[in-house]
Amino acid sequence: MTHYDLLLIGTGSGNMFLDKRFKGLKTAIAEEWHFGGTCLNVGCIPTKMFVYPATLAEQAAQADRYNLSPTHPQIDWAGLQDRIFSRIDAIESGGRDYRSSDRQPNITVVTEHVHFTGQKSVRTASGEEITADRIVIAAGAHPVVPSIEGLDAARVDEADYPVFTSNTVMRRSGQPRRLVIIGSGIIAMEFAHVFSALGTEVTVLARGARLLGSIDAEAADEFTRIFDSSHSVLHGAQAKHIDVADGEVTLGLEPSGRLGEVDLPETITADGVLIATGRVPNTAELDVAAAGFDVTDGQRLAVDRHQRVLSAGAPVPGVFALGDICSPHQLKHVANHEAKIVGRNLDADVAAGQPGAAREDDLAAVNHHAVPGAVFSSPQVAYLGMSEQEAKGAGHDITVKVQQFSDVAYGWAMADDPGIVKIIADRQSRLILGASIVGHEASMLIQPLIQAMAFGQTADEVATGQYWIHPALPEVVENALLGLEFDD
Template structure:
């Protein structure tokens, strides 16, 4: 048995807070996979490095809309992969070397899977027992794979098996000519854009009535209509079975039961399948039930506002969690914020002596107000705050304004490309409750709205008490703000 002052499980955002404040501790880091976690290796960073060239390729292929004569003739897939993963893999290796080498003699890297056998005890895959005074759980989430006849979940993401998740699809040796994507959320929509933009024949299988169904309904409907103009989508469908031969995969479709009667092809032949139906927190693999920790219905580890892990509703002294394994938001920027909170609270906890002895008032609370997100697909989608339906359910007297991109001069420059900005505000307080955008550079023009919500700036002041560059695209945000109606004061 080996004992440590601190055990950190996972090296995504959990690897960020381990700085000089903890140099006096004997620390173990358990990481069975890649250093840097999902975002660096199979998520945010490499996907956007694929998205950008896919967007350029799409623009070249559709330039006639702008009275231009350009074409897209294909992608050098191996060269694109090399450019992306030479950088990503070097960062991963550097992070591992930093934690494993002589520069941090107080840190021991345990390069294997661990699972809990008690609240402060884990066992490694090779059988070693490890105990720790304090533990930070940052083990992330894994792709969810729905059951279907003919599919072997154990073979997904393995060499030679043409069914992939986001963990492996970017590393395929050859770009598939045909790809079926199962799912309609963020991961599915981004990869649909990547592969379709780069020339693959993409078919999306969506169980629900809309794409990106978790965002504001009006915005989701707008995105669905725009996406279906240029992509093959079968909504209200799910895959009931798979069959394989040497050259292709055949998926059999059945109605998903969420869209009534739907006209579906009975089968689709494809070269590869990407399963993008969401990600599940890695609580089961860690056997957190054995530790006595509380687990929510969606498999997340239960934490309080200070990121302390709960058991029977009470904080476990010295045990914290962050990121996808516990957060209601599977977003890197949220995990980074939670890591900041955990780092500060852990340092305070260590300074007080006994695990869990820090005063409540001294500990930071996490802030999940106004969490923004973006979908890097075509067109882009961005959002912050709550939806119109959520605002009404919460009892707000809401003011809603939908502004078209084509209403502003930059929209004319874009040949009236489609896009909308939808704002939801409270009529009495004049505060922005939510913002939802579909269109060109949505991920950028949402940022001033994020700032206004973070600092409580009233919508009318935001619209009128600053310059808006003319004729830049953010004028669509300005006009949406000006279109909101408020109670007279």
């Protein structure tokens, strides 16, 4: 048995806080996978590095909308992969080497899976027992693989099996000619855009009528309308069985039951199937039940506002968590924020002496107000705060404005590209409660609204208290703000 002052499990955002404040602690880092976590290796960063060239290819193919001759770029799939992952892999190995080198003499990297055997103890896959005075759990989440007749779940993501998840889809050799995507959420919509724009014949299986069903209903409807107009989507469908033979996949389809009677083909055949049906925190894999830690209905590790892990509703002294394993928001920027909170509170905990001895007043609290997200599909989507349905459910007297991109001059320059800005505000306080943007560069356009919510600026103050560049596209946000109706 080896004892440490600090055990860190996971090296995504969890690797961020471990700085010179903790150089005096004998520390173990348990990482069985890639340094840098999901975002760096299989998530945010490489996907956007695929999205950008895919968007350029789509724009080239649709150039006739702008009175230009369309072109259909030839894709160098292997070259694209090499350009992306040569950079990603160098960062991953650099982070691993740094933590494993003589430059970090107080740190031991444990390159094995670990699982809890008690509140302050874990066992490695090879049987080593590790204990620690303090533990930070940042072990992330993993893709959900649904139960489908004929699907060999143990082989999903193996190189010779044509059914895969977001963990491996970007690194597979050879671009698939035909791809079926099971799912209609963020991951499904981003990869549907990437592969279809780069020339793959993509079919999306969506169980319901709306794509991106977790966002504001009106925004989801707008996205669905635009996306359906240029992509093959089978609504009300689900996979009944999967047959793999001769490198191909045949899916038997059946109605999901969400849309009543739907006209579906009996089967669909493809070169590969991407399962994109969500992600689940890695609490079961860590066996957190053995430690007695609380877990929510969504399988998230329960934490308080200081990111302290809870057991029977009370903080476990010296045990913290951050990121997808515990956060209600599976977003990298939220995990980064939580890592900063954990770093500050772990520092205070160490300074207090005994684990859990820090005073509440010395601990920082997490801020999950005005959390934004984005979908890098075509069109882009960005969202913030409450949906209209949530705002009404919370009892707010709301005012809502939906502004079309085609209402402003830059929208005309884009040949009236479709898109909307929707803003929800409280009629009495004039504060913005939420927003959704569907359309060109939505992820950038939403930033003034994030700032307004974060700093408590009223909607009319944001609209009239600053310059808006004319005729830039942010005028569509300005006009939406101006269109809100408030009580005098």
